[in-house]
Structure formats: C-alpha cells, structure tokens
Amino acid sequence: MNREETLEGIKDKFKDDIIEVFDKSATRVYIEIKPEALVRVANYAFYDLEARFGIASGVDTREHIEILYHFIQEEVNLIISLRVKLPKDKPEIDSLAPSFEAANWIEREIHELLGVNFRGHPDLRRLLLPDAWPQGVYPLRRDYKEWDKKAIRDRGV
C-alpha cells in the first residue's frame, strides 16, 4: 500500500467523521476528526493499516484542548496525526487503551497534566506527578500559575 492508497482509504472509509485533512508534506499528514469517531479511526490505523502508535500529544490552545494521536506507518514512511478538539470546560474522550496497550501510559500522562478524562481507561492512576500533588491542578494548562508556589502549598503539598 502506498501513500495515496492509504490516504484515499481513510478519506473514503471515514468521510463523515473527517473534518479537515491537512497534507503538510510527503511524510506528514494531519487529519482532524470528530472526537466520537476516534476509536474506530484509530483502530483502522492500528490494525488495518498496521501503523505503529507513536504517541499522543495534548496541547491547550486557549480555545480547546487539542489531542494529536500520531500513527507512524514505517512501511510507507508516513506519519498520520489524528487531531481531536475537545471543549475546555469538560474535556472527555474515549480511551484507546482497551484497543491497544501502547496508548495506556500516555493517556495516564495527559490525564494528569492536562486534565482530560479518558472514558473506559482501565487504570487512570497518576503516572508522573507525585501522590501529594493537589487534585484538579493541571500543569500543562494555560491557566496554571507555576510561580504561585504558595497556592499549591496551601492546597496541601
């Protein structure tokens, strides 16, 4: 399967779920999808296209919480990044961890650093932050005030 067939395949199969396709360069494609379609598109990439799950990266863009799921198809030298935009007041999305183990840890990380709730994740414990870190304080959010050490201490660190 080459690059064009791969992309046509995704566009054709998920035409109702895709919001925007950004064909950046020969080896990079960014596809924005509806959040509710994530699991089926990701499963298609992982199992049908046999792409490796590289990582997910979350970012607070002020308007949304945006998560990019990077799938790397080494055989065609292509990185497909699935983009989902979640509302800031209640960021929630279905977990990929039940589909494949590779997504387990990164969802735990995004959960604690950006405060995204992954529905159906088998084990959403903390990964990197200490146990004493206050609940509901997310260090990668834009409104996190790292200089306000006292406020964090007052919450019980």
Added chain:
Amino acid sequence: MAKTIVPIGPYHPLQEEPEFFTLTVDGEKIIDIDVRVGYNHRGIEKLSESKTFDQSTFVIERICGICSTSHPFAYTRAVEDIIPMEVPERAKFIRTIIAEGERIHSHLLWLGLAGHFLGYNTVYMWAWKLREEILDAMEILSGNRQNYAMFKPGGVRRDIKAEDIPVVLKKIDSIIPTAVMLKKAVIDDPVLHARTKGVGILTKENAINYSALGPTARASGVARDLRKNCPYGAYDRMEWDMIVTENGDVFDKVVVRVLELFESIKIIKWCLNNLPKGEIDAKIKDIPPGEGIGHIEAPRGETFHYVRSDGTNRPARHKVRAPTFMNLPTYKATILGQTLSDATIILAAIDPCYCCTERVAVRNIKGKKLLHGEDLVRMSQQKTELLRKKMGVK
C-alpha cells in the same frame, strides 16, 4: 503458597535511575508487576516553552546523559519540519556520525551493565573499556565525551576537521578486534545462554500491541528501524543491515545490540570516508507558525518530538517521547511467569536509560602528568595493598 509482594526501588541498589517496581510473587514465580515512574520528572516540556528555539536544543540535550544526541537530533528535525526544509549535505553526514557514535557507546554501556547484572563482570570490564575508546573518538570529533552540543536547528554547530578524520578512523579500527572478541565471548558463552535464553520473552504480537521500539522490538521479529524505513541524515546512502531476530528473549536482545555495534562502525567509517564538502548550517532566519514532528532511531528506539510554533521565537508546545516510555510497559508482557532471580536482567533487557557520564582517564594538564590505563591499574593495586596492611589482611 501465600502471595508476597517484593518492592524494588525507588532507590535501586544497581541502577542509577529511580524507578519503583512492585513485584507480586507466588513462591519464586512473579505473578504481577506494577511500575511507578516520575521520581525524576523535571518538567522539561514546560521549561522548553520558556526558551527560544535555539536554547531549547541545549535544555533537551540534558534530558538524558546517554541519549544526549538523539533528543537534539529529533528536536532539530521537528523544528526543520515546521518550515519545512532540508539541512546541508555535510551537516547530514556529521549528524549521522555523531548519532552512530552515540549508539556504539550506548550499546556497550548496556552490554557492560547486562553482564554486571548477571554477575558476569568480565563482560562488564571489557565492554566499558571498549566504550572509553569510542568516547575518546567522540571527544576528538565534538570536544565532549557526552552532551556533544553539535546540533542546532538548520545544521550542526561544529565542523569535523580534515586532520581529525584519520585519527578517528584509526581509533575505530583499533576497537574492531576487541569488539569481535567480545561478540564471541557473549554469543558463544554457555553461562550467558543458560541465564538469558528463553527468559523474558516478548512475543511479536505483544511487541506490536505495546508498540515497542528499537532493539526491544527488533529482537521480537518486528522489522522496524527508522534509519531504514524513514531515512533521514545520511543513512540511505550506504549499505548496512537491519538486525532482526525472532525469539524475543533477553539473549536475542543482547544479540541485536552486539551485532548493531558492527553496523554502526560500518556507517561511521563510510561517512567519514565520504564526507562531502560544503556548508554545515542552513542559517534559519525565523520559524513560521505551524507544527512539526521529528523522529529518529535512538539507541533504544524511536525518539519522537512534536513542536508547535505560534510564530514567536519560542515553541508554543514541545512534546518529548523517549523510547523507554513505550518500552517500559512491556514488562507486563515479559516478566509474568518468570522467576524472581531473572527479574533483574528482564527489567534491564529493554535498556532503560541511565545517566552516567563520569570520566575514567585522569588528566592533570598543569603538572604535565598524564595517567594511562596501566597507571590506574597500578594505583588501584597499591591502594589494595595499603588497605590490606591497614586491615591486617594477608
């Protein structure tokens, strides 16, 4: 028999890095494992957002003492991917040479530690002695034994001088006989076979399910190597082999790493012999808004960087994914059902990242005194004699 919990860490008696394993054992057999990380969480992704694109290169070089090239390499590729642009030919070759030098010393470091964990200290001594030679060669090329500071977005910071090339080539040639001896000592050793064959098997299905990377995946028959499949740098110019084995046990992980040493030597020699002339820096003026992904094959697997720019001179978001992040969870697949005595080597088999940058050769420039390996051996013998007398041991 009742279940027992064996905690290991977070201060490990052997490993430098803080990690916490909770092994649940039934007699000798391990029936569950839980891994806790985060004892060394430094918030570098956040820190990087407050540095300029050029400064970030140095911050992320300090993520790891061993992968000190792979992070800047992936990061600079991510920044170049935002524009997008290609770096000059000569810079590509220099980057490849540095990255492969790092792979050799990293694999040797792991091989030594693996020998040490198994109680096979001869391998440990030989591997680390060999590693010294490579570190010396890297010092000639970059000025540093670790944290080479060679990378910048758009190219490299330091050129390789023509007069240094024969010296480095000679140094690399000089280690080949020892490396061949080490290969035989490791691959043909019956004790090593007994300790590592069939131990801690990662099946191909699990390697794919966990998206394992690098030698950990290649030892399980997953033929994935970015240098071959998604070529970058100068890797597509020369002939070299991707090492893939089928069994997925600790022994195969050793074999993959030992054989990769020789491929890396091949790549470095070819690059040094065919180094093209020209610029080493494309001199990036400014970075437009956008996002970029850079990934390279580090010694432990794919290092992945995602950088987003909003048009200022600082990254708006910088995501770093080191290979161990994907390889660590495979413990759940490899360690269950194994015995407790094999746990150390299984936990070490994915080559979790250690930081170790101590110098061994002592140099005193002022007094014009230079200590060589033999001097150090003699000094250590004298010290032992002294201790013996002091403690009254014959």
